[in-house]
């Protein structure tokens with residue numbers, strides 16, 4: 001009996017298996033060259049072939065040495081199922097096939113002693129979405145007419161900045177007219193979708209640039225004041241000094257990466273940024289700081305961030321922040337004053353069982369300087385995280401957003417700190433559908449990141465496909481600094497796709513506003529929603545229908 | 547769709563005018579009720595201008611409940627008027643046992659009280675009576691305010707008129723401002739409180755249409771002032787916003803329209819007063835209204851006005867003579883009671899306009 005080594009990682013353990021057809025393969029080598037993970041390699045096989053060449057059967061056994069493509073089986077170069085090999089193969093000779101019996105993550109743990117890390121977002125339960133069990137169900141039929149989505153003028157903008165209640169507005173009456181007699185916190189009216197904070201570094205420069213181009217185009221050409229958040233990692237100097245800075249929200253997170261440059265660039269800024277977003281946490285991996293693997297810290301990233309080539313770990317919390325009050329006083333005041341109180345400063349936190357307390361505290365903040373509460377749910381994406389964080393920690397966004405809105409109502413302070421929500425919105429591909437529901441539940445606007453990657457050509461999904469964003473080897477050049485791979489990304493095409501998607505979003509959200517007869521965003525208009533799930537309708541305090 | 551109307555005159559007139567005004571617009575409503583607020587009263591109430599009048603419809607026990615609360619507060623009666631009613635089998639009306647209009651003296655302790663303290667007392671007392679009546683289902687209190695009287699009933703407006711003898715003109719039951727409406731609130735439960743016009747501290751509002759931002763208006767208003775209660779109708783929000791802006795924030799009336807139907811952002815930023823308008827739009831976003839609406843409002847000083855939703859989805863017209871101005875849903879109503887007017891002077895306000903009529907009957911048109 002043959003001896004086998006049962007404890008070693010074998011092909012059967014892998015999440016993805018390569019299906020390869022020798023008969024179709026012409027050995028062009030494209031797949032091997034294209035696979036960024038070196039998960040396939042050429043090799044030679046000894047083949048036994050029976051041939052008969054005479055007119056009568058005269059079987060003869062031939063042994064031949066054949067070149068073939070073979071899957072690599074180890075814990076580094078495993079197939080991610082990205083399908084790039086299939087894409088480049090001219091003969092349909094190769095493709096990855098999902099292995100339902102895989103034990104891969106478990107094997108990683110048991111062979112390396114390390115946790116399983118990856119990119120993407122939660123792969124567990126992410127298909128069972130509350131938002132898909134809610135419909136916009138309050139259709140205007142008789143007395144309040146539906147609007148014409150194509151021809152009616154809608155006012156779709158949302159506030160970003162601290163909003164004072166009317167009794168605190170510094171108003172005086174002169175000659176029967178109101179006059180402003182003092183300063184008020186800065187508020188910007190922007191499109192209700194913010195392109196969410198993905199840093200240069202996590203993204204390739206080309207991908208980041210494509211988003212920045214799309215943002216500028218949407219503002220300058222399409223008349224849509226869409227803002228893009230830089231992510232933690234700074235911005236190119238050229239952009240900081242350009243007039244396009246006004247479309248960017250600068251993010252500061254616990255690592256403060258890139259802020260040296262931002263601060264040095266301040267004297268040369270022509271425009272104020274659109275805002276500052278203090279990232280406390282993110283939904284995909286709550287409690288974890290950012291993580292940029294050394295392999296992604298290329299020369300230009302070192303420059304923008306002002307760091308050496310090393311794993312860049314942002315601490316899980318901001319040093320010196322011990323309480324909500326303290327965060328308000330220290331961070332907000334320093335950032336507000338850095339921009340002379342002319343730029344709204346908002347906070348981004350991971351949705352959590354405690355979000356309501358944090359929001360309540362911020363609402364009570366006597367300094368009125370918190371300009372937005374960004375709540376990020378469990379289904380948000382990330383460039384790199386431990387799988388256990390992604391799949392098993394975090395909080396769904398829908399009910400948490402609603403809880404925060406209802407908490408504000410309870411204080412009579414709804415709308416004073418605009419609520420922005422994200423984390424898996426648009427994961428079905430339809431962002432407008434998710435947006436209108438979140439807005440009716442109380443959000444002023446939403447933010448989206450992962451969807452932008454999908455528009456750029458990300459081949460990953462929430463069922464274990466690719467999710468290799470942490471490797472620095474993104475096969476489509478989105479989140480890698482490898483120059484060969486980033487070349488795969490067509491910057492202009494990505495920008496065009498993003499712009500087109502926003503144009504479509506604009507049409508689609510109007511198709512939801514029109515039937516409920518609203519020309520402005522129905523923030524908190526939960527009576528427009530109906531859930532087909534009783535538990536969801538109870539939790540969110542919306543109508544139930546079946 | 548319902549029809550609404552307001553008559554303002556230099557001379558005292560009888561509520562039959564309001565009935566005629568509404569009758570000719572009958573096809574537009576379902577004849578499910580009649581309600582009116584009379585302000586600046588003549589006739590038997592003329593000598594009591596400064597004293598608050600309690601308007602109630604209730605049971606006999608309801609009167610006792612109210613009496614107890616009033617006397618506990620220290621109010622004493624100056625005049626009680628119960629309208630004579632004419633019951634007949636064939637009348638379509640859901641009557642209450644008692645209709646009470648009580649003119650009261652302020653408590654002695656309030657002799658040197660400020661206007662504000664008195665006003666606060668009136669609201670608190672009315673809310674107390676309302677809560678007590680509601681608890682035992684003994685009736686309704688509609689207003690408690692000087693020089694203001696409110697009557698509301700469920701039924702056919704024609705029959706309600708007959709029941710209260712309102713069709714025949716007389717001199718003892720008159721006012722200079724009457725707002726009226728002929729339909730019960732049919733969107734929600736039919737309850738007397740839900741019938742327009744709504745009244746609070748000198749402010750009156752009535753509307754034709756539907757406020758689809760009811761929920762968000764309501765949730766904010768509940769936290770703004772103790773008198774913002776009930777919410778039996780989405781149109782009450784118009785009154786509370788009016789009261790909040792003009793009475794509590796003390797903003798001029800011209801900002802009412804900017805609050806309930808703010809201009810789109812793109813238009814605001816082109817204006818000189820953009821800073822103010824943006825702050826209003828931000829700060830009072832939850833008081834924005836939506837859906838089709840025409841609103842008629844009245845202020846404590848007797849000013850009346852009208853404005854519409856931002857899409858002008860409901861009609862309204864203003865017609866006038868030298869001594870009377872009428873605001874109503876359809877011109878047929880004005881033709882009925884002001885046939886002699888010059889109809890070329892009629893005003894059909896547009897979606898960005900507020901038409902205001904002051905006590906001298908001067909008509910102003912404010913553009914938003």
Ligand code: SF4
Nearest residue numbers: 035079080082083085
């Ligand atoms: S599917 Fe992707 S990772 Fe797998 S072999 Fe093909 S190219 Fe490589």
Ligand code: SF4
Nearest residue numbers: 458459460466469474
């Ligand atoms: S294609 Fe790139 S961005 Fe998409 S999952 Fe793979 S590595 Fe991540």
